[in-house]
Amino acid sequence: MSEARWAEGDTTPERIEAALRELLREEHAADETLVPARVLNLVVVADREWRGEVVNRLERLGEYHASRTILCTVEEGRNRLDATATVSGHGAGEGRVGVLRENVEIEIGPGHLGHVDTIIDPVIVSELPTLLWSPHSHDEAVESLLRLVDVILIDTDDPVYFDGPGAALARAAQLSDSSVYVVDLAWLRTVAWRERLAGSFENPARRAALQSLKRIYVRYNPASVVSALLLIGWLASRVGWQPSALEPAPGGALRGTAKRGGGGSISLEFSPVPQGTRGIAGVTVTGDAGFSLSLDRGPGGLVAREQRAGARPQQWRMFGTSRGEAGILGDGVRQALLRDEIYRPALEAARSLTP
Amino acid sequence: MADNPLVEGLERQPVRSTVLVIFGALGDLASRKLLPAIYNLAHEGALPERIELIGISRGETTDEQFREHVRESVDRFSRRRPNVDVLNGILEHVSFVAGSFDDPDLYARLLTRIESLDAQFGMRMNRVFYLSTAPEFFPLITGSLGESGLNTAQDADVRVVIEKPIGYDLASARLQNAAVLNYFDESQVFRIDHYLGKETVQNLMALRFANALFEPVWNRNFIDYVQITASEDIGVGTRAGYYEGSGALRDLVQNHMLQLLALLTMEPPTSFEANRLRDEKVKVLEAIVPPRLDEVALMAVRAQYGDGVVSGGEAAAYLEEPGVAPDSRTETYAALKLYVSNWRWAGVPFYLRTGKRLSRKLTEIAVTLRPVPHLAFQSSGPGGVQPNQIILTVQPDEGVSVSLGAKIPGTKMQIRPVNMEFHYGTSFMSESPEAYERLIMDAMRGDATLFTRNDEIEALWGIIDPILSAWGADRSSPIPQYPSGSAGPQEADALLEGCAWRRL
Numbered sequence: 001m002s003e004a005r006w007a008e009g010d011t012t013p014e015r016i017e018a019a020l021r022e023l024l025r026e027e028h029a030a031d032e033t034l035v036p037a038r039v040l041n042l043v044v045v046a047d048r049e050w051r052g053e054v055v056n057r058l059e060r061l062g063e064y065h066a067s068r069t070i071l072c073t074v075e076e077g078r079n080r081l082d083a084t085a086t087v088s089g090h091g092a093g094e095g096r097v098g099v100l101r102e103n104v105e106i107e108i109g110p111g112h113l114g115h116v117d118t119i120i121d122p123v124i125v126s127e128l129p130t131l132l133w134s135p136h137s138h139d140e141a142v143e144s145l146l147r148l149v150d151v152i153l154i155d156t157d158d159p160v161y162f163d164g165p166g167a168a169l170a171r172a173a174q175l176s177d178s179s180v181y182v183v184d185l186a187w188l189r190t191v192a193w194r195e196r197l198a199g200s201f202e203n204p205a206r207r208a209a210l211q212s213l214k215r216i217y218v219r220y221n222p223a224s225v226v227s228a229l230l231l232i233g234w235l236a237s238r239v240g241w242q243p244s245a246l247e248p249a250p251g252g253a254l255r256g257t258a259k260r261g262g263g264g265s266i267s268l269e270f271s272p273v274p275q276g277t278r279g280i281a282g283v284t285v286t287g288d289a290g291f292s293l294s295l296d297r298g299p300g301g302l303v304a305r306e307q308r309a310g311a312r313p314q315q316w317r318m319f320g321t322s323r324g325e326a327g328i329l330g331d332g333v334r335q336a337l338l339r340d341e342i343y344r345p346a347l348e349a350a351r352s353l354t355p
Numbered sequence: 356m357a358d359n360p361l362v363e364g365l366e367r368q369p370v371r372s373t374v375l376v377i378f379g380a381l382g383d384l385a386s387r388k389l390l391p392a393i394y395n396l397a398h399e400g401a402l403p404e405r406i407e408l409i410g411i412s413r414g415e416t417t418d419e420q421f422r423e424h425v426r427e428s429v430d431r432f433s434r435r436r437p438n439v440d441v442l443n444g445i446l447e448h449v450s451f452v453a454g455s456f457d458d459p460d461l462y463a464r465l466l467t468r469i470e471s472l473d474a475q476f477g478m479r480m481n482r483v484f485y486l487s488t489a490p491e492f493f494p495l496i497t498g499s500l501g502e503s504g505l506n507t508a509q510d511a512d513v514r515v516v517i518e519k520p521i522g523y524d525l526a527s528a529r530l531q532n533a534a535v536l537n538y539f540d541e542s543q544v545f546r547i548d549h550y551l552g553k554e555t556v557q558n559l560m561a562l563r564f565a566n567a568l569f570e571p572v573w574n575r576n577f578i579d580y581v582q583i584t585a586s587e588d589i590g591v592g593t594r595a596g597y598y599e600g601s602g603a604l605r606d607l608v609q610n611h612m613l614q615l616l617a618l619l620t621m622e623p624p625t626s627f628e629a630n631r632l633r634d635e636k637v638k639v640l641e642a643i644v645p646p647r648l649d650e651v652a653l654m655a656v657r658a659q660y661g662d663g664v665v666s667g668g669e670a671a672a673y674l675e676e677p678g679v680a681p682d683s684r685t686e687t688y689a690a691l692k693l694y695v696s697n698w699r700w701a702g703v704p705f706y707l708r709t710g711k712r713l714s715r716k717l718t719e720i721a722v723t724l725r726p727v728p729h730l731a732f733q734s735s736g737p738g739g740v741q742p743n744q745i746i747l748t749v750q751p752d753e754g755v756s757v758s759l760g761a762k763i764p765g766t767k768m769q770i771r772p773v774n775m776e777f778h779y780g781t782s783f784m785s786e787s788p789e790a791y792e793r794l795i796m797d798a799m800r801g802d803a804t805l806f807t808r809n810d811e812i813e814a815l816w817g818i819i820d821p822i823l824s825a826w827g828a829d830r831s832s833p834i835p836q837y838p839s840g841s842a843g844p845q846e847a848d849a850l851l852e853g854c855a856w857r858r859l
Contacts, residue, residue: 035776035778096751096752097752097754097778099778191366192400194361194365195365195367195369195400196400196404197361198359198361198362198365198369199369199370199403199404200404201359201361202359202362202369202370202371203371203372203404203478204510205477205478207357207359210359210360210361211357235361238360238361238363239360239361240360299440300438300439300440300441300443300444301397301400301440301441301444304404308477311477314476314477316404316405316476317444318400318402318404319397319398319400319402319406319441319444319445320397320398320399320400320401320441321398321399321400321438321440321441338366340364340366341364342363342364342365
């Protein structure tokens with residue numbers, strides 16, 4: 001791997017940008033097969049003390065790296081800007097292309113947060129979309145950068161961000177109303193569950209049951225209640241239910257109902273359960289005439305259990321691997337280039353469920 | 356039945372539970388491509404909620420032995436390291452039915468197996484029969500499936516996937532299509548050309564129809580000529596048995612290269628729906644007037660590779676390759692000049708070339724625009740003002756390049772071509788998915804957009820058939836030779852009018 005590096009204390013955004021241009025020129029001159037990737041700017045604002053963890057998460061994004069990553073680490077008491085820039089890539093053979101990736105780290109102080117946009121603006125590649133991720137909140141920086149970014153990555157499951165699920169979902173809605181597109185990691189934790197539930201009702205034998213469901217029961221990691229709300233919000237928004245606010249129940253559970261468009265109601269139950277990974281642990285949909293379908297996380301995929309009237313119970317596995325939190329974050333970066341039209345209706349339905 | 360409201364907006368559309376039956380399950384294609392593709396789909400959670408894989412082949416292979424074969428194929432050829440839980444889980448749903456393809460009892464046992472799976476799961480599963488066999492078995496297998504009642508199922512979709520080559524010439528392709536369509540409706544038949552599953556090939560349509568920049572110049576008024584190249588740097592290797600009966604024209608031109616030509620020249624379809632797209636491809640293929648027998652020598656060149664040097668090492672001539680007849684007249688190189696006789700393309704030559712043991716592996720489409728009408732600059736010719744070119748590279752690196760004339764910095768007005776390039780690797784975060792994964796899912800989903808329709812197959816053969824006939828009738832003219840590791844035979848240069856082949 002080829003790597004060129006630049007560092008400077010007490011620097012300026014203009015000097016960082018000039019250094020990046022020079023590093024790219026040097027790398028391309030040394031190996032013509034190396035060309036800059038041009039996909040996405042990723043701007044990360046994080047506490048200096050958690051830098052290692054953030055860098056570790058960024059390194060484990062897998063194949064979904066942004067082309068230019070700008071990490072701003074915030075350190076108490078800092079007044080000046082120190083920066084490093086790295087341009088790296090693997091050379092390729094004749095006729096092939098090697099991709100150069102650019103990483104910038106700028107050390108800033110709390111005093112910079114309110115106008116951090118003026119630091120970032122000269123450093124991003126202007127013709128590319130820009131994604132903002134601020135894992136340690138820093139609302140001041142987020143507000144400052146909103147004019148500059150196209151997409152914001154949030155995690156409505158993360159208590160660091162928000163004071164409870166209601167506040168989290170309200171903030172997501174507020175951001176969705178602005179000019180930026182919202183990618184919510186809590187929503188991405190529900191992808192496999194949504195796909196599998198949708199696939200289950202592709203089966204003609206079950207299709208009719210979708211309109212006569214009586215009870216939905218969701219199990220989730222205690223840190224992922226918003227994922228659970230979004231999953232049921234999605235179901236409600238797709239099928240046309242009107243959910244009402246959930247009530248607390250023993251054991252940290254939540255209970256409530258949703259009204260069906262054609263009359264009748266659906267019982268909704270949410271239970272936190274011990275689970276090593278964040279996200280949904282299982283979901284059971286129960287209909288009339290003895291129908292129920294449960295999906296639960298298991299090794300190598302989701303374990304499905306189905307009960308139908310007059311038939312013996314069935315159990316099988318729907319194959320797939322868990323992406324883990326690194327994979328979820330990687331998918332979040334990838335989603336910056338896509339547009340998901342069903343998040344917003346699911347979000348609104350989830351807000352109706354908020355206790 | 357009402358639509359499923361849950362599928363709307365999902366990035367990955369679900370597929371109904373399926374029994375996937377692979378005929379020729381112990382063969383090379385299944386081992387290298389199909390079985391690893393199925394594993395990778397499982398890994399990503401893309402397979403239907405219930406999937407059963409049944410392998411079929413001759414020979415006494417047990418379920419357990421076949422499972423071991425699947426495991427070894429996945430271990431060896433999967434693009435990612437297998438997850439033990441997923442692989443073991445899949446293997447629990449793998450079984451084998453041994454038998455000769457001409458044995459009616461094989462199909463009876465297959466029907467019993469599938470019906471028992473339906474009963475076991477309490478639902479009728481979709482059925483996909485993937486014929487990964489030599490083409491001479493296609494009519495036999497599809498006929499036997501039909502005779503056994505396996506070609507339809509109440510409340511479930513039945514599909515048959517057929518690998519190329521479809522036929523040996525126009526007559527045999529018609530016979531084969533007729534044999535398949537005797538038992539299956541065209542909507543059930545998925546003829547695979549894996550080139551169509553490649554991202555760049557699909558991107559050709561995006562480039563043409565999603566950009567106002569290109570379509571206005573995509574016609575005879577602006578385009579001077581087009582070159583389509585599919586070169587390989589390897590020889591026939593261990594495939595002499597197949598290749599001797601095929602040759603370059605059948606192996607690559609009749610399918611992959613003419614498909615590229617069709618996508619490049621077709622009119623915009625009204626929607627990206629299977630039959631709308633294929634209607635347009637058929638229309639443009641039918642606009643390519645096949646040569647008369649006496650015209651073939653003027654528009655087609657064939658050749659064989661001789662000995663030479665490849666990658667610094669000596670390489671043997673085709674006629675010295677194991678399994679090749681010493682007097683073989685099979686072409687390892689073919690170049691054609693074709694015209695599309697319609698309003699848009701009249702008079703524009705399309706040059707196609709393919710060959711083995713050439714200097715480089717490369718698949719590309721090079722569209723050369725006409726020169727500007729008046730040249731105000733002094734410097735022209737090589738290094739000076741050159742016509743614009745749009746280059747679509749399919750492999751090794753998928754991308755698009757547009758050559759433009761730009762001023763060389765300095766006091767003089769000197770122009771030289773520069774390239775504006777787009778590479779998949781630099782502009783998207785993910786690598787292109789494996790073509791077979793995409794196509795297997797499309798076949799299970801019933802989306803035939805990237806598969807070839809019967810009339811399309813016949814239109815493709817209609818272009819090639821006269822050339823095959825002329826070459827087949829000529830048993831005495833020497834076959835031109837080109838050195839291994841070169842850019843091909845000099846004879847191919849004679850096809851070109853006022854231009855040269857692009858450097859490989």
